[in-house]
Amino acid sequence: MIRVNEVTKYFGERVAVDRVSFTVNKGEIMGFLGPNGAGKTTTMRIITGFMPPTDGTVEINGLDVFEHPYEVKRIIGYMPEHPPLYLEMTVDGYLRFAAELRGLRGKDVSNAVKRVTDICGIGDVRKRLVGNLSKGYRQRVGLAQALVHDPEVLVLDEPTVGLDPRQIVEIRQLIKELGKDKTVILSTHILQEVTTVCESVTIINNGKIVVSDRIENLTKRFSEGGRVFVRIRHPENLDIERLKDIDGVEKVEIKEKDQFEVLFKKEAEQLLEKISDVLFDMRVGVVEFKPFGLTLEEVFIKAVSEDIRYVN
Amino acid sequence: MQFLPVFKKEFRAYFTSPIYYIVAVVFLALTGYFFVNSIVSYSNMGIQLSGSGRDLSGFNPTSMIMKPMFNTMGTIFILLVPLMTMRLVADEWKSRTMELLMTSPVSLSSIIFAKYLSSVVVYSMIVLSTVYMPFVIDYYSSVAWPQIISGYLGVILLGAAMLSAGLFCSTLTDKQIIAAVLSIGILVIFWFIGGVLGAASQEVSRIMRGLSLFEHFNALTDGLLDLRDVVYLLSFTSVALFLSHRILDIGRWKG
Incomplete structure (x- = not known):
């Protein structure tokens, strides 16, 4: 479960995120919508512990992200907007590194890498250098990296950008599958993605939450x-x-x-x-x-x- | 915590990038050239001095060949160390992989220390590949092994200090070339700081010499294993690593 409580973030004088609060429950996929520069990425970076908020708290499964960073980071999988890839590594080497970084050791590493390369459909490029892969493959390696330690909480920043239509359908299917027993935040600017994948939606504008509700309530309430x-x-x-x-x-x-x-x-x-x-x-x-x-x-x-x- | 994966990754990265091989080859070629040179001039001087009746107490292969070799190594590394450290952190900013490291259960200090230690290990590997020199000399003549060991300790401690400065410069920017130029600047200043202001005043020149990497390194290559020199080089390293940690932490706030 993710609980974001009155989170505020200033960059100098500019307020990027202004008293944002929302909750995502286990087994729920929340669509995170907003125009460019609304504060989506900043909010996600705060949730994943990449940067501290100016004010407010974030709790993951009841643990504060900044008081228990190691426990929390172990159960979060984060896929940033630009996949964090080492271009000079092989796909296999990269995923092994990502798994070890999250604390996996020995046989668990190989098993985890095998599992995520299968579900992300990158089994055929495992021996290739990340730098030689196409954008769609890189995107999927980035997703595999977020899944390699089988995290309970997934934070995905625009995961389907750069994929072809068939891959988009596959990845959405995968996220939907994962969302059954995980807590997922999915940021996107494709509205159709939210209606097909998510149960609830939060819309952020100018750093403020403007809408946050389950999708069916939302369309009803707004009509x-x-x-x-x-x-x-x-x-x-x-x-x-x-x-x-x-x-x-x-x-x-x-x-x-x-x-x-x-x-x-x-x-x-x-x-x-x-x-x-x-x-x-x-x-x-x-x-x-x-x-x-x-x-x-x-x-x-x-x-x-x-x-x-x-x-x- | 999770120090080992980062260390392994950095260590491997040295061997998958061509820069490390180029640094090693250039270093070994230059030191090899200077080594042959100083052996030749040493034997020439030996011929001139023999029978001259002058005091020859300082004229031995350790102080006439190996001591200048250690100085040469230090000077060459002013230019090569920045090439070994420039990508350490700058590249993580550039490829945005810092986001992966910082959202993993790894502390900032482990990230920095793993990166730093990997550079010290590969640096020491290059330096220690020159141990053929004292052995060659010892085969034909003899060397004072305690001074040789103290000298190598000096080169490695000097490297430890220079690498930490290079790492610090790499945290400041996401462009490798800027990190490299900046660290060359810093290293040159700390190398020559003792000599430049010699005339200004006794007091100032004493402080400047105290700050100079070269002065402390020079004492070690003389075979004078003075704790003050070791402590200076280690403190220099700690300060640079501490500052790198601060810069990374601040970078996290700015995003």
């Missing part, structure tokens, strides 16, 4: 309204006034002759049912009926552009 897209075959039968008269419907926007959107205040299933009943009654020949909630993308834009704060 102040919904809309439904409709395409019909017989526009001549359409009576827009009848749609507007339905209780709760705010507006009908005509897109094309045969396409329109109905906007309503509160997203409610009964309301959708009523709209479809009315359309059926008018015999307009509905061929498409697509309701929209607020997507995470819209939540994100809202969160970082407007001055809102919503922390559960």
Whole structure:
């Protein structure tokens, strides 16, 4: 479990992270979102004990990171934004070093290296120099390094950058798998990644947390309204006034002759049912009926552009 | 804690990079050349002095060949030590691997000491590969072994001090070349500091000589194993290592 408590970090006069608090539970994957320069990397560096905070505390499984650095660092796997690779080492040599650095010895080292090269799909490049690998492979070596000591807590700073689409899917699958019995923080700027991989999301902007909640609560809470897209075959039968008269419907926007959107205040299933009943009654020949909630993308834009704060 | 993995990694790194081999070859070639030179001039002088009736008490191969050899080694290493230490920490900043080291259960002092000790070991290996010299002399003539041992101790302690200064410079920057130039500067100053201000005043010149690496090293190569010289060289090393530790700690705060 990771508990970040009122963490503040100043670089000179500039505040990079401002009283940030959140909790990630065991078995949970938290998506950490924010525009560039919002304080994501700084927060992660503080969590992993790379740099001390100006104020506030970080606890990993109940242990303070700066009072028990060695115990805590033993159970954290950290993959920085730029994988920390020694280019003149072989993949095998590098991972052995990373394993020994975390306190593994003897046979455990070879077993650990074998295990992570298998799950990260780098078994075929083990004897090659890290410096001769492509970006995608380097990225995966960086991930293998974070996993080599089988840590309980994983902190991943943009792990899928530079991978091709198939690798991205594989790595996401892997992270999802790992997240079942570990505590994972996943920083990213790809919103789709958060919706497919994470259970909860924290959005940071200008060093402050603006949103922190489970994903399903979030989209629900933020949707102040919904809309439904409709395409019909017989526009001549359409009576827009009848749609507007339905209780709760705010507006009908005509897109094309045969396409329109109905906007309503509160997203409610009964309301959708009523709209479809009315359309059926008018015999307009509905061929498409697509309701929209607020997507995470819209939540994100809202969160970082407007001055809102919503922390559960 | 976790000192050994870092030491092993650094030690191996010396042998996978070409710089170490170049340093070793250049050092052995230069010292070999000076060794042959001083043997030739020693025998020439021997011929001139024989039968001249002058006092020959100081004229022996240990003080006429080996003592200048130790000085030569020290002087050559002013230029070579920075090449051996420049990448030690600078490279970790540059390749961002410092993040790996500092988020692993390894203390800053172990990181620094492991890096430092690996450089001292490879340095000593180069220095000790010149022990063929006293043996060659001893085969044809004879050497004063206690002075030879004191001399090698001097070269290694001098190296320990110079390497620590080089390591310190390497913590200051992420560019190897800057670390190298800076440490050459520092070493040259500490080498010559005793001689330059000789005339200024008695007191100042005495303090300057006290700070000079060369003065303390010189006493050891004379075979005078004085504890003060050993203590000076070891303190120089400790201060440089302590400062390196501080710089790394500060670097962590700045990120």
